[in-house]
Amino acid sequence: MLQLRSFTFNPFMENTYVLYDETKEAVIFDPGCYEKREQQTLQAFVTAEGLTVKYLINTHCHIDHVLGNAFVKRTFNVPLLMHQFEIPVLKSVASYASNYGFPAYEESEPEHLIDESDEIKFGNTVLKIRFVPGHAPGHLIFYNESAKICIAGDTLFQGSIGRTDLPGGDHQTLLDAIKSQLFTLPEDMTVYSGHGPETNIGLEKEHNPFVGKRARF
Numbered sequence: 619m620l621q622l623r624s625f626t627f628n629p630f631m632e633n634t635y636v637l638y639d640e641t642k643e644a645v646i647f648d649p650g651c652y653e654k655r656e657q658q659t660l661q662a663f664v665t666a667e668g669l670t671v672k673y674l675i676n677t678h679c680h681i682d683h684v685l686g687n688a689f690v691k692r693t694f695n696v697p698l699l700m701h702q703f704e705i706p707v708l709k710s711v712a713s714y715a716s717n718y719g720f721p722a723y724e725e726s727e728p729e730h731l732i733d734e735s736d737e738i739k740f741g742n743t744v745l746k747i748r749f750v751p752g753h754a755p756g757h758l759i760f761y762n763e764s765a766k767i768c769i770a771g772d773t774l775f776q777g778s779i780g781r782t783d784l785p786g787g788d789h790q791t792l793l794d795a796i797k798s799q800l801f802t803l804p805e806d807m808t809v810y811s812g813h814g815p816e817t818n819i820g821l822e823k824e825h826n827p828f829v830g831k832r833a834r835f
């Protein structure tokens with residue numbers, strides 16, 4: 619059975635997710651760990667559960683989601699997977715990390731470029747991928763159909779959506795992508811977002827003020 623553990627790291631309160639199944643193989647999404655104690659928290663969980671981390675995956679490459687990339691790659695000796703459109707987003711982080719208060723930020727590079735035609739396989743688990751641009755140019759979401767778990771990054775939040783005022787962002791693109799790519803998933807699929815609590819597709823279709831039935835914006 620697919621299991622999920624979340625951690626909230628760094629001053630942006632970013633959610634880092636570890637997915638793993640009965641084989642103890644795991645993938646780590648968007649490691650936001652920056653401080654030593656945050657890194658130790660993540661490593662201690664992996665060790666305590668006896669997990670073998672197979673991949674590091676970025677839904678997108680804003681600073682809050684990649685602060686722990688280099689640490690995770692080095693510690694677990696895993697390749698980084700992301701969409702090619704996020705390469706410039708990732709590269710630019712080094713230029714502004716200090717200004718944001720992260721002088722010890724370490725750069726990282728992807729080993730594999732992925733898109734919505736790929737699948738992520740680890741243990742007995744398959745994750746499907748959808749392309750949801752608008753918050754970031756190469757934003758991907760990942761979901762498992764049987765466990766009904768979706769890792770949504772900064773596309774859809776409980777009662778909100780991702781901001782679109784950053785470079786590569788576009789409001790209408792995000793609205794369209796959420797409706798076509800997220801709202802076509804099963805209504806009882808749990809959505810684990812990059813910030814804040816989890817929600818599900820049905821709830822957001824009904825109540826989300828940006829993209830729901832009674833959207834006000």
Ligand SMILES: [Zn+2]
Nearest residue numbers: 678680753772
């Ligand atoms: Zn973001």
Ligand SMILES: [Zn+2]
Nearest residue numbers: 632682772812
């Ligand atoms: Zn974020």
